[in-house]
Amino acid sequence: MKILIVEDEPKVAAFIKRGLTENDFETEVAFDGYIGKQIFNSGNFNLVILDINLPQLNGIELCKAIRSVNANVPILMLTAMGTTEDKIAGFDSGADDYLLKPFEFAELLARIKALLKRTQQRPVENHILKVADLEIDIDSKEVKRGASKIMLTAKEFMLLEFLVRNKGKVVSRVDIAEKVWDLNFDTGTNVIDVYVNFLRNKIDKGFAKKLIHTHIGMGYIIKND
Amino acid sequence: MKILIVEDEPKVAAFIKRGLTENDFETEVAFDGYIGKQIFNSGNFNLVILDINLPQLNGIELCKAIRSVNANVPILMLTAMGTTEDKIAGFDSGADDYLLKPFEFAELLARIKALLKRTQQRPVENHILKVADLEIDIDSKEVKRGASKIMLTAKEFMLLEFLVRNKGKVVSRVDIAEKVWDLNFDTGTNVIDVYVNFLRNKIDKGFAKKLIHTHIGMGYIIKND
DNA sequence: AAAAATCTTCAATGCATAATCAACTTTTGT
DNA sequence: ACAAAAGTTGATTATGCATTGAAGATTTTT
Numbered sequence: 033m034k035i036l037i038v039e040d041e042p043k044v045a046a047f048i049k050r051g052l053t054e055n056d057f058e059t060e061v062a063f064d065g066y067i068g069k070q071i072f073n074s075g076n077f078n079l080v081i082l083d084i085n086l087p088q089l090n091g092i093e094l095c096k097a098i099r100s101v102n103a104n105v106p107i108l109m110l111t112a113m114g115t116t117e118d119k120i121a122g123f124d125s126g127a128d129d130y131l132l133k134p135f136e137f138a139e140l141l142a143r144i145k146a147l148l149k150r151t152q153q154r155p156v157e158n159h160i161l162k163v164a165d166l167e168i169d170i171d172s173k174e175v176k177r178g179a180s181k182i183m184l185t186a187k188e189f190m191l192l193e194f195l196v197r198n199k200g201k202v203v204s205r206v207d208i209a210e211k212v213w214d215l216n217f218d219t220g221t222n223v224i225d226v227y228v229n230f231l232r233n234k235i236d237k238g239f240a241k242k243l244i245h246t247h248i249g250m251g252y253i254i255k256n257d
Numbered sequence: 258m259k260i261l262i263v264e265d266e267p268k269v270a271a272f273i274k275r276g277l278t279e280n281d282f283e284t285e286v287a288f289d290g291y292i293g294k295q296i297f298n299s300g301n302f303n304l305v306i307l308d309i310n311l312p313q314l315n316g317i318e319l320c321k322a323i324r325s326v327n328a329n330v331p332i333l334m335l336t337a338m339g340t341t342e343d344k345i346a347g348f349d350s351g352a353d354d355y356l357l358k359p360f361e362f363a364e365l366l367a368r369i370k371a372l373l374k375r376t377q378q379r380p381v382e383n384h385i386l387k388v389a390d391l392e393i394d395i396d397s398k399e400v401k402r403g404a405s406k407i408m409l410t411a412k413e414f415m416l417l418e419f420l421v422r423n424k425g426k427v428v429s430r431v432d433i434a435e436k437v438w439d440l441n442f443d444t445g446t447n448v449i450d451v452y453v454n455f456l457r458n459k460i461d462k463g464f465a466k467k468l469i470h471t472h473i474g475m476g477y478i479i480k481n482d
Numbered sequence: 483a484a485a486a487a488t489c490t491t492c493a494a495t496g497c498a499t500a501a502t503c504a505a506c507t508t509t510t511g512t
Numbered sequence: 513a514c515a516a517a518a519g520t521t522g523a524t525t526a527t528g529c530a531t532t533g534a535a536g537a538t539t540t541t542t
Contacts, residue, residue, distance in 0.1 A: 116361040123367040128374075129354065136341040142348040143355075150331075150353055162301075185489055201396040222529090223491060229530060247398055248499065248528065249411025255397070410500055447518090448502060454519060473510065473517060489538070494531100501526070508519065 033148065034058045034075065038068035038094065039083040039110065044133075048081065051137045052144075065089025069097055077105060079147060081140075084111035084122065092125045099126035106147040110135075161196045163243055164256035166235065168196055175235075182234050187212070191227050192235070195244070195254040204251035228252055258373070259283045259300060263293035263319065264308040264335065269358070273306065276362045277369075290314025294322055302330060304372060306365075309336035309347065317350045324351035331372040335360075386421045388468055389481035391460065393421055400460075407459050412437070416452050417460070420469070420479040429476035453477055 035057050039045040042063070049059045060075065062068035066088035072080065080098060084091035095107055109122040109130045119130050129143050159170040165178045173189055175182040184192060190212050195203065205224050209215040213223065228244065236242045245253050260282050264270040267288070274284045285300065287293035291313040297305065305323060309316035320332055334347040337358045347355050354368050384395035390403045398414055400407040409417060415437050420428065430449050434440040438448065453469065461467045470478050 116364050119364050120367045123371050128371050139341050139344050142345045146348050146353050187490070202398045221492070225529065226491075226531085229532095232530095246529070247411070249501095250398055250414070253397065412501065446502075447504085450518060451502075451520085454521095457519090471518070484542085486541070487539080489536105491536075492534090494533095497528105497530085499526105499528080501524105503524075504522100506519100506521080508517105510515100510517070512514085512516100 033079075034060070034077045035144070036060050036062065036068065036072055036075070036077045036080045038062045038065065038081065038086060038091070040064060040086055041083075044083075047137070048140065051141065055141060057144075063087075065091070065094040068094055072098055073101065078151075079144060080105060080107045081144075082107055082109050082127070084109060084118070092121055095122070095125040095127055104151065106151055108140075108143060108147060161193070163196055163199050163254055164241060166196075166243055168192060177235055177239065184231075184234065187227060188230055188234070191224075192231055192254075195231075195252065198254075200253070200255050202247050202251045202253045207251070258304075259285070259302045260369070261285050261287065261293065261297055261300070261302045261305045263287045263290065263305065263311060263316070265289060265311050266308075269308075272362070273365065276366065280366060288312075290316070290319040293319055297323055298326065304369060305330060305332045306369075307332055307334050307352070309334060309343070317346055320347070320350040320352055333365075333368060333372060386418070388421055388424050388479055389466060391421075391468055393417060402460055402464065409456075409459065412452060413455055413459070416449075417456055417479075420456075420477065424479050424481075427472050427476045427478045432476070 033056075035052055037045055037048050037052075037059055039048065039061065040063050045061045045063070049061055052059050060071055060077075062071050065086040068082075068086070069089065082091045082095055086094065089097070091109060091111070095109070098105065098107065106129075107127045109127040110133060111118060111122070111130075112133045122130050128147055131140060131143060161168050161170065167174075167176045168189075169175070170193065173184075175184055175189070175192065191208065194208060194212050206218075208224050209218075215221075228246075232242075232244055236244055241256070243254050243256065245255065247253060258281070260277055262270055262273050262277075262284055264273065264286065265288050270286045270288070274286055277284050285296055285302075287296045290311040293307075293311070294314065307316045307320055311319065314322070316334060316336070320334070323330065323332065331354075332352045334352040334355045335358060336343060336347070336355075344355050353372055356365060356368060386393050386395065392399075392401045393414075394400070395418065398409075400409055400414070400417065416433065419433060419437050431443075433449050434443075440446075453471075457467075457469055461469055466481070468479050468481065470480065472478060
């Protein structure tokens with residue numbers, strides 16, 4: 033587990049480095065923002081600890097720079113400034129957590145572990161999407177309306193998934209064509225209409241509450257109310 | 258985006274609930290740990306805000322209980338106790354972040370957004386434009402004047418959206434022709450007048466305050482005063 | 483490998499609604 | 513009062529949508 037520490041005060045940097053090393057992390061230290069950026073790009077880091085007050089490139093700027101090349105790596109901001117505005121600025125630039133100096137090492141460690149735990153757990157997502165009494169399971173590809181199971185073909189499922197992921201929004205045929213059929217120009221086909229019809233037969237037919245609605249001239253929408 | 262608030266101090270709970278509601282989150286409040294657990298199990302929450310000092314079942318215990326059934330949902334701990342040991346205990350029980358009372362709402366919001374960003378669930382931005390008591394939802398294409406829903410056709414909606422996006426500004430017929438009808442030269446048509454009339458019938462008719470106004474020789478404007 | 487079954491797409495139809503036009507009326511400014 | 517601009521209306525045209533069956537493509541079974 034590799035951690036990059038960007039901190040210009042040598043004492044603080046050494047303090048963090050020693051503590052992390054004792055807890056079996058690999059660390060690298062950069063003493064200014066510019067070097068921090070270079071080191072980050074050269075290595076594969078699992079987490080970044082960032083002081084806000086840095087020479088060359090301040091923490092906020094560095095944070096944005098890191099985010100622009102890596103949207104995922106957890107970033108923990110460190111600073112002496114304590115106003116709420118500073119914190120908000122930190123979060124806005126893409127930081128995931130914020131710790132005020134002076135801090136106890138145990139708290140830093142706890143926050144690092146929490147951040148790492150979170151990023152490791154990402155794959156466990158909620159893979160069941162719902163609209164009213166309709167449930168669609170992205171993993172097992174199972175679809176249920178109320179208690180009854182519904183069998184969908186691949187394309188039907190893709191279309192339904194797209195609609196449900198945009199529930200409450202009217203999606204245009206062009207959107208659907210691009211996202212579900214991967215058509216980027218108008219081929220003059222009516223497949224979409226046909227498949228919406230298929231879906232309606234399987235999902236809405238026989239139910240009082242229709243979920244799929246047409247907005248003429250605009251597109252289709254799935255919603256519950 | 259649904260957030261569960263477990264907090265026994267009514268004032269604090271109300272403060273958080275109000276702030277979150279204003280920022281378009283759905284919230285539920287539980288006043289003790291036991292009820293919190295029940296509510297959590299009954300609904301599909303995207304995040305939990307947890308006070309540590311709770312009647313019945315304290316925050317740490319509740320946190321563990323929630324983690325045992327859902328390893329994924331972000332949990333933010335809230336407490337008046339400020340020792341590092343407390344924080345460590347919070348993190349150890351499975352919390353993802355920790356905020357000390359008293360706090361500013363802006364910081365709470367920033368941390369919530371950071372947590373949600375981490376778990377890939379981003380708050381749904383709603384694109385609702387308003388003029389006085391008229392609301393138009395760009396996503397769902399729903400239009401409401403006061404409490405009553407209004408059905409518009411595609412062209413009517415486009416025209417209204419254009420007017421509303423330019424609320425307080427007089428827009429000329431030429432502007433409208435270009436932006437809404439995609440006509441770049443004068444065809445001698447009066448469609449625009451006709452459609453403004455359609456809109457007026459649906460939006461202003463029967464209401465004391467007219468929103469759509471004509472500036473003779475200039476164009477149309479939508480405004481509230 | 484051939485046959486069967488299923489899925490996907492196309493094309494044609496009829497229907498419903500929306501968009502437009504053009505004649506006429508009303509309002510506004512001079 | 514007059515002319516110009518804007519509002520209103522019904523008739524006409526155009527467009528968009530639902531539905532169907534059948535053809536073509538793919539997958540599964542034999």
